[in-house]
Amino acid sequence: MIYRIKTAICAAAALLCTLSPAQTATVKEDFRPSSFNAPGQEYPMVNSQGYARFRIHAPEASSIVVTLGGKEGTALRKGDDGYWTGTTSAPLDEGFHYYHLILDGGVVNDPGTGFFFGSCRWESGIEVPAHDQDFYALRNIPHGRIEDVLFWSESTGQVRRALVYTPPCYYRDRDRKYPVLYLQHGWGENETSWSVQGKAGLIMDNMIEDGRIEPFIVVMTYGMTNEARFGTIRQFDVKDFETVLVDELVPYIDSHYRTMADREHRAMAGLSMGGMETHAITLNRPGVFGYYGLLSGGTYTPEELEGSGVKGVFIGCGSKENPDRVTEAVRELQEAGFNAMSYVSPDTAHEFLTWRRCLYQMAPMLFRQE
Amino acid sequence: MIYRIKTAICAAAALLCTLSPAQTATVKEDFRPSSFNAPGQEYPMVNSQGYARFRIHAPEASSIVVTLGGKEGTALRKGDDGYWTGTTSAPLDEGFHYYHLILDGGVVNDPGTGFFFGSCRWESGIEVPAHDQDFYALRNIPHGRIEDVLFWSESTGQVRRALVYTPPCYYRDRDRKYPVLYLQHGWGENETSWSVQGKAGLIMDNMIEDGRIEPFIVVMTYGMTNEARFGTIRQFDVKDFETVLVDELVPYIDSHYRTMADREHRAMAGLSMGGMETHAITLNRPGVFGYYGLLSGGTYTPEELEGSGVKGVFIGCGSKENPDRVTEAVRELQEAGFNAMSYVSPDTAHEFLTWRRCLYQMAPMLFRQE
Numbered sequence: 126m127i128y129r130i131k132t133a134i135c136a137a138a139a140l141l142c143t144l145s146p147a148q149t150a151t152v153k154e155d156f157r158p159s160s161f162n163a164p165g166q167e168y169p170m171v172n173s174q175g176y177a178r179f180r181i182h183a184p185e186a187s188s189i190v191v192t193l194g195g196k197e198g199t200a201l202r203k204g205d206d207g208y209w210t211g212t213t214s215a216p217l218d219e220g221f222h223y224y225h226l227i228l229d230g231g232v233v234n235d236p237g238t239g240f241f242f243g244s245c246r247w248e249s250g251i252e253v254p255a256h257d258q259d260f261y262a263l264r265n266i267p268h269g270r271i272e273d274v275l276f277w278s279e280s281t282g283q284v285r286r287a288l289v290y291t292p293p294c295y296y297r298d299r300d301r302k303y304p305v306l307y308l309q310h311g312w313g314e315n316e317t318s319w320s321v322q323g324k325a326g327l328i329m330d331n332m333i334e335d336g337r338i339e340p341f342i343v344v345m346t347y348g349m350t351n352e353a354r355f356g357t358i359r360q361f362d363v364k365d366f367e368t369v370l371v372d373e374l375v376p377y378i379d380s381h382y383r384t385m386a387d388r389e390h391r392a393m394a395g396l397s398m399g400g401m402e403t404h405a406i407t408l409n410r411p412g413v414f415g416y417y418g419l420l421s422g423g424t425y426t427p428e429e430l431e432g433s434g435v436k437g438v439f440i441g442c443g444s445k446e447n448p449d450r451v452t453e454a455v456r457e458l459q460e461a462g463f464n465a466m467s468y469v470s471p472d473t474a475h476e477f478l479t480w481r482r483c484l485y486q487m488a489p490m491l492f493r494q495e
Numbered sequence: 496m497i498y499r500i501k502t503a504i505c506a507a508a509a510l511l512c513t514l515s516p517a518q519t520a521t522v523k524e525d526f527r528p529s530s531f532n533a534p535g536q537e538y539p540m541v542n543s544q545g546y547a548r549f550r551i552h553a554p555e556a557s558s559i560v561v562t563l564g565g566k567e568g569t570a571l572r573k574g575d576d577g578y579w580t581g582t583t584s585a586p587l588d589e590g591f592h593y594y595h596l597i598l599d600g601g602v603v604n605d606p607g608t609g610f611f612f613g614s615c616r617w618e619s620g621i622e623v624p625a626h627d628q629d630f631y632a633l634r635n636i637p638h639g640r641i642e643d644v645l646f647w648s649e650s651t652g653q654v655r656r657a658l659v660y661t662p663p664c665y666y667r668d669r670d671r672k673y674p675v676l677y678l679q680h681g682w683g684e685n686e687t688s689w690s691v692q693g694k695a696g697l698i699m700d701n702m703i704e705d706g707r708i709e710p711f712i713v714v715m716t717y718g719m720t721n722e723a724r725f726g727t728i729r730q731f732d733v734k735d736f737e738t739v740l741v742d743e744l745v746p747y748i749d750s751h752y753r754t755m756a757d758r759e760h761r762a763m764a765g766l767s768m769g770g771m772e773t774h775a776i777t778l779n780r781p782g783v784f785g786y787y788g789l790l791s792g793g794t795y796t797p798e799e800l801e802g803s804g805v806k807g808v809f810i811g812c813g814s815k816e817n818p819d820r821v822t823e824a825v826r827e828l829q830e831a832g833f834n835a836m837s838y839v840s841p842d843t844a845h846e847f848l849t850w851r852r853c854l855y856q857m858a859p860m861l862f863r864q865e
Binding site: 229246 | 533534535551552553554555556557558577596598599600601602603604606609610615616617633634635638640641642643644645646647654659666667669685696721751752
């Protein structure tokens with residue numbers, strides 16, 4: 126009897142010892158390939174709880190760490206077959222996450238994924254399914270187009286690139302003109318980040334199909350953020366990008382697309398450092414934009430907006446950021462008589478699901494005021 | 496005296512010993528970053544002779560081989576600073592080359608480059624400047640757009656993607672209709688390969704600006720090539736892609752773009768396995784396309800084209816491939832009364848500079864016949 130009890134206790138202890146302490150929660154074995162994997166690639170995988178699992182072939186490597194799953198990342202273990210595997214010790218937030226591998230001390234990407242521009246490099250990325258993911262699903266409905274546009278910039282002496290979303294009816298309703306949202310990415314990102322990581326085109330398609338918004342054009346260009354080192358952003362001078370955006374890109378868009386070219390039908394919004402740029406440029410150029418959006422990118426005060434004639438202000442962030450500051454700022458704007466809206470994305474941080482949701486919440490308020 | 500001579504000989508010998516035997520040819524130290532590097536990345540570099548030099552940070556790695564520079568690739572050497580460096584032992588051909596790293600037995604990309612879909616994966620890539628590169632240069636001229644289009648495919652039960660090049664005047668000349676070239680990639684590639692590796696949009700922009708061609712639309716979609724394993728391509732059944740292209744994509748393009756929707760103004764061309772698909776589909780569907788192009792992708796015989804009503808045939812390849820077969824096939828077609836043109840790209844093999852040049856040579860013959 127005592128022997129059996131001791132055996133049972135030892136067996137249980139041995140079992141517990143094979144699990145790392147943080148993994149004693151039950152990890153459901155319903156892992157599926159991440160939707161942002163490269164074609165045909167099974168790994169990385171994500172389960173219904175948000176745990177991520179990795180599998181990398183590197184038979185002679187000494188160490189591989191995945192930069193996800195806490196500050197230390199997730200150290201993988203090598204199997205006899207030369208494959209390194211591991212699972213995050215806790216679930217990730219819903220939505221998209223950048224990452225890379227530290228393989229024998231070198232930064233390389235996980236060969237299983239596509240590539241996503243962030244942190245000033247083409248990173249790997251993983252998508253954790255979200256409970257509200259329908260709003261960015263790829264549906265069998267009319268789709269707009271993401272148009273890869275090259276425009277000359279005199280101020281920077283080079284050809285520059287913008288990705289322009291045109292709504293599904295744009296090709297067909299040839300006398301119709303459309304409002305324009307200029308939508309900026311954050312530090313370390315580029316002109317592709319909103320349409321790829323942000324799924325901006327799919328979100329627009331779905332909102333238009335569901336009658337949530339009237340169609341408008343979205344312009345996404347590189348915000349010249351990446352010369353500024355992270356940590357020096359406060360010393361960043363927005364003037365160069367302000368010139369490109371307002372004096373070069375806006376005229377290009379207005380002359381090459383059927384736009385409603387007035388401030389009541391021109392909005393600017395940005396995430397993170399793109400919000401900082403939006404704040405600066407909208408205040409520097411009050412006659413240009415009629416609607417302003419800051420997505421995890423600061424706030425406006427009533428004093429800043431006095432006399433601006435702004436038609437609408439959206440300020441959003443994730444619940445894990447500083448939501449009180451956002452809701453308080455909007456409350457003050459509303460009390461001062463401004464058309465202002467706040468939004469706090471539940472259970473997300475400074476990450477792309479926050480900003481997909483912000484776009485979804487902000488869009489219906491744009492271009493509606495007389 | 497003798498001592499000094501001995502010292503000089505030893506020094507010279509030591510210097511020679513630090514070079515691998517194949518590198519005793521003089522490598523010019525005029526290396527510059529490859530134009531396909533990721534932003535801010537200095538390596539890989541290319542010199543004026545076409546040698547490529549690599550530098551990868553992986554301080555704890557045991558071996559890194561770059562899959563360029565001959566069948567064995569280029570083995571890198573680790574320095575005290577944890578960086579692995581090396582130079583190809585011979586120059587590469589002009590133009591674009593796919594590659595990756597074998598790092599401690601694992602296939603990963605060079606973190607210094609962009610990414611290019613080939614060999615069924617997102618590869619690293621390097622660009623060797625070419626003596627005739629002006630025809631694909633990025634110039635300060637009016638540019639067309641590469642439009643990212645999503646269309647429903649009933650036959651495959653999913654939303655599919657095409658990249659559609661529209662010429663610079665397309666937005667402006669709103670009553671004008673345009674011919675269409677359907678341009679296919681090769682095995683292992685995808686719908687991005689022609690516009691990225693192939694620089695198809697820039698080549699079109701330049702030809703239109705220089706009056707070399709009248710503007711036309713170019714449609715680039717995924718040719719469903721990658722289920723076929725390399726080596727089994729002959730057993731590949733083109734029927735699935737033929738249905739998608741002819742029965743779904745062509746009608747989508749004709750109803751969403753201002754096209755001249757008849758066979759005299761519709762061409763199909765493809766590289767490598769895309770040429771094989773072109774050969775099969777043009778012969779299966781003689782009423783659809785009026786111009787055919789095979790780029791390192793086989794040939795036509797006069798018997799195959801008899802009664803087809805084809806308006807023009809282009810067949811090209813690299814000089815390092817099978818040029819005699821190409822020129823002979825075209826000679827036979829011409830003797831049989833067909834409007835046929837051959838082109839052999841000098842000093843290139845089965846690689847993208849061959850196909851950029853083929854596009855440049857083929858385009859002026861399209862859509863010109865009554």
